[in-house]
Amino acid sequence: MSIAKTYSPTAAEEKWYSYWLQHNFFRSVPDHREPYTIVIPPPNVTGVLHMGHMLNNTIQDVLIRRARMKGKNACWVPGTDHASIATEAKVVAMLKERGINKKDLTREEFLSYAWEWKEKYGGIILEQLKKLGASCDWERTKFTMDEGMSESVIDYFVHLHKKGWIYRGVRMVNWDPQSKTAVSDEEVNRKEVNQKLYYINYKVAGENSHLTIATTRPETIMADAAICINPNDERYTHLHGKSVFIPLINREIPVILDEYVTMDFGTGCLKVTPAHDLNDYELGQKHKLPIIDILNDDATLNEKAQILVGEDRFIARKKIAVLLEEAGALEKTEDYTSQIGYSERTNAAIEPKLSMQWFCKMPELAKPALAYVLNGDVKLIPEKFINTYRHWMENVRDWNISRQLWWGQQIPAYYLPNGEFVVAKTKEEALAEAHKIDASLTIDQLTQDEDVLDTWFSSGLWPISVFDGVRNPDNAEINYYYPTNDLVTAPEILFFWVARMIMAGHELRETKPFTNVYLTGIVRDKLGRKMSKSLGNSPDPLDLIAKYGADGVRVGMLLCSPAGNDLMFDEKYCEQGSGFANKIWNAFKLVKGWEIDESIAPKNGVAIEWFASRFSQALVEIDSDFAQYRLSEALMTTYKLVWDDFCAWYLEMVKPAYQQGVEKQKIDAETFNATVSFFEDILKVLHPYMPFLTEELWHDELFGTRTELDCCIVAQLPAIGKINTQLVAEIEIVQQVVTQIRNTRNSNQLSPKEALPLAVKANSTIDYNLYEPIIKQLGNVTELTKVNDAITGANSFIAGTDEFFVSLNIEIDVIAERERLEKERDYLIGFLKSVNAKLGNERFMANAKPEIIENELKKKADAEARLKIVEDNLRGLAG
RNA sequence: GGGAGUUUAGCUCAGCUGGUUCAGAGCAUCUGCCUUACAAGCAGAGGGUCACUGGUUCGAACCCAGUAACUCCCA
Secondary structure, eight states: OOOOSSOOHHHHHHHHHHHHHHTTTTOOOOOSSOEEEEEOOOOBTTOOOOHHHHHHHHHHHHHHHHHHHTTOEEEEEOEEBOOHHHHHHHHHHHHHHTTOOGGGSOHHHHHHHHHHHHHHHTTHHHHHHHHHTOOOOGGGOEETTSHHHHHHHHHHHHHHHHTTOEEEEEEEEEEETTTTEEEOGGGEEEEEEEEEEEEEEEEETTSSOEEEEEESOGGGGGGOOEEEEOTTOGGGGGGTTOEEEOTTTOOEEEEEEOTTSOTTSTTSEEEEOTTTOHHHHHHHHHTTOOOOOOBOTTSBBOGGGOSSTTOBHHHHHHHHHHHHHHTTOEEEEEEEEEEEEEETTTOOBOEEEEEEEEEEOOHHHHHHHHHHHHTTSSEEESTTHHHHHHHHHHTOOOEEOEESOSSSOBOOEEEOTTSOEEEOSSHHHHHHHHHTTOTTOOGGGOEEOSOEEOHHHHHTTHHHHTTTTTTSTTOHHHHHHOSEEEEEEOGGGIIIIIIHHHHHHHHHHSSOSEEEEEEOOOEEOTTSOBOOTTTTOOOOHHHHHHHHHHHHHHHHHHHTOOTTSOEEOOHHHHHHHHHHHHHHHHHHHHHHTEEEOTTSOOOOHHHHHHHHHHHHHHHHHHHHHHHTTOHHHHHHHHHHIIIIIIIIIIIHHHSOOOOTTOSSEEEOHHHHHHHHHHHHHHHHHHTTTOHHHHHHHHTSGGGOOOOTTOOGGGOOOOOOOOOOHHHHHHHHHHHHHHHHHHHHHHHTTOOTTOOEEEEEEOOSSOOHHHHHHHHHHHHTEEEEEEOSSOOTTSEEEEETTEEEEEOOSSOOOHHHHHHHHHHHHHHHHHHHHHHHHHHHOHHHHHHSOHHHHHHHHHHHHHHHHHHHHHHHHHHHHHO
16 A cells, blocks of 8 residues: 555545444443543534634633543533624524514524524534534533523522522613613623713802713713812812702702712813712712613613603714803813723723622522632632632622523523512422412413523533533433543633633532533634634634644644633644654654565664653653643653654664665564554654644554554553663763764765764763764764774764764864864863852852752763863874 | 733743752754655754842742833733
8 A cells, every 4th residue: 555645634634533433432331341531612502613713612622521531431522602792693694684673573583593594503513523523522512592491490490489599689780772672791892982072060059159070971960969179179169068059951850969079170070960970879879869760772862851752872973062062161172081881792982880680699609609719629720810700709799690582491480470570490389489479379470570591591500501400400411420530621711601601510510510611711813813704813723723733733733722811823833743643643654665575683772762751751741741741741752752753763763774676664573562562652752733634544453453443542651661770861962962963974075974983982971873873873883892992183072971983084174173062161160169159158059959969070070071081182283 | 000920042931849960852943865654844053131220048940129022911
């Protein structure tokens, strides 16, 4: 079989992904093994795969594949969340295209359209994940509005309500007048906007004078409940206890005192409008001011405004400015910039609005959830997020859990005709509850609350509800898989999602939902801008996969992804990834081209033992990297093991010299078998990062015949073997020797093909006979002679404490050689000086640990030995 | 305004609770090679006052204080 010159990933990807699926390698069911569980952060059904998903899911897949290869029962649960606001917006848009207005539909009709939309588009992102190689147990795919999942949400609501932790109340919310729902703080984008500051005069009651306030929202003056001044403001002491008239409508409002008012902003007089500003609302509560709401749900003025009724807020602003001007109440206007919130979904300017909402009390839930993180039961990686988490959990406000939408779990609260309500799982149960209030009620007299629950309220249950642990808290699955092991997510949802899962976990099961939370950074472009659709600076992940292969993209993502820090993504990393795949492919080609010749005596024992040691050293490092979730370091360790140790050194050491006229290069059986076995182990170590290439090679006949289920994906990772540290250290010197010979050639403009003789004056205990074949092969050395004295007139170098001499057929440049040696001598003298200074320092000798002093002594001895060699050489040069 | 974080080579990052010849890696750059696995390659080389200023210490990239720049979160 001839092998292609370069690796082409596409065919391998399709072939092996379906092979894995066919043979159920992703499937997990509880058994006797130790479980290893990850629940996916459910992507939004409206979403398509972006670079953030790529990163996040690559990490999860690496973790899950590694766990599988360590013999754990690995279970990765996939799914999506219903994303109330985003999805409802998409559905409304779809209906609009079809000429249907949401207002004309009943709730049931709308929901059937929404489900239609979800069935059509909601699974796209999961299909895309398959291209990446994600080894999720697809049979477990969940959606937050699946029947059982929704029922769990309702159960949880009822549970919390019974505990008295859910209540209804009027609150200032972020109102999106376009979609006519409250949105959460995280769905509001703040932008700097150029505005005008209007200075408006209010007549003081009983006097022929006025005060002036400054506001950006003159259209809200009709909702004013007071004017507030700072009691320490000496300009206004005469106004204490007075009242003023609102211009145009002449309503009388009091002047109140509060230190909240900044004296040097505007005029120092603040109009207080409790219904239309959060800070004013709080001030109003404090001073028991009336609340006058002059806006409708669509942000037009209502009859309480008395004037401009029915006008949109922005039009009203322009008109009222004119009216004020005409009335002589407008002192002046000024340009002013301030932050305005816009709805993430509709881009409408957010209106602070008082409305009746459902809330969940947070302090009781937050306190234990904080403890899990502080006492280390739940580990945040990196740890720096603990502070952020604590800060938030200690200052948490009650959570607005209602949304004025239809797509989601409808709040299970039922109103009686008299306005009272009961909370129950079903309408029937609600009726039973209602009968305690009024025994004569019929089921038709109950009406369910219109609102649905915040999506986070359901995703907060995710690690429990995917195993049906809310409805059936003692089922076999939840008992086996929960708590899960690792969660991989973005820091920006640490509070909204992670914290709420910990709360729910504690509340429902009295345990954490996961042990480790690995927080990834934001994927930015190389200019540091967040990748986004609107900027158009994000590559399409599927295009990247087509271009570089899934393995290449996976490696590329991880090469630039330190935990918890943002990553500056550049396609070049993917290029490096696919280059790596190609390197492995070619190494494979080399080994594949060998043929065993039994007549050749084994001669690579040293190389084999050395690489086995290096391999084990790498395994130790990789284990420790994974234990600390340093995935990109573990990858780099693997990368260097394969590229440097295996390809650049080991294969070069053992590869048969070119044999003329022989199509297949001949090699001894011992070397061949050892190399094939190394290669197989390398495939295993690489598999979590590069699943497709490794699986493809795994099945090559080079490794013998495989049974149907003998796949790399389920192979067990190699065990850490013996490490011959002395051998590793000595080969390091040998590598220096080889490099120096190459360097000598290079600096003397000699061709690499030119074989050279080498002599060694060994001062160390290294037995160069052992390494002679390696030095000859890698350094292109004709002979290695052992000498007792320096060879004059030859180029020399030092490796370790041993001296080497290369006799060239050309005159050596004495001046350059002397310069080089003198430079080295000066460095060594300086170095010795600093070491001796330490050793001569009484306080160092008294304070430093013994091993450190020992080290300094060794440094001194080594340096002295080298210095002696350098000085001898210098003398030789002079003579 | 409050809180958190970052600052090490041209770029992206390590540097694991001060002490190896400690200032590192990968990429990029430069030089030389189309050497029968790989030019997506091979062999070499050059890059850094560890943001700045002080302090603690026998010893600081690392600990402390302050300054500056940038980023994120909350208001």
